[in-house]
Amino acid sequence: xxxxxxxxxxxxxxxxxxxxxxxxxxxxxxxxxxxxxxxxxxxxxxxxxxxxxxxxxxxxxxxxxxxxxxxxxxxxxxx
Numbered sequence: 001x002x003x004x005x006x007x008x009x010x011x012x013x014x015x016x017x018x019x020x021x022x023x024x025x026x027x028x029x030x031x032x033x034x035x036x037x038x039x040x041x042x043x044x045x046x047x048x049x050x051x052x053x054x055x056x057x058x059x060x061x062x063x064x065x066x067x068x069x070x071x072x073x074x075x076x077x078x079x
Contacts, residue, residue: 006074013069017061024057 028050035043
């Protein structure tokens with residue numbers, strides 16, 4: 001059975017996840033730009049790890065946050 005408070009918690013988790021994702025991707029972009037100016041060797045290694053990092057950011061923020069929000073809200077509501 002779907003919990004209405006859980007759905008509200010999931011929606012809040014999604015909003016927080018979107019905000020967190022934007023912040024994290026901004027930090028990744030800043031790091032890439034800083035490495036491009038100072039160290040091309042480190043930039044090459046950094047760019048090799050970017051797909052895995054972006055996938056982790058996606059999974060944790062846009063999937064994990066809503067799940068945690070749903071579970072937390074449903075538990076607090078007694079469902």
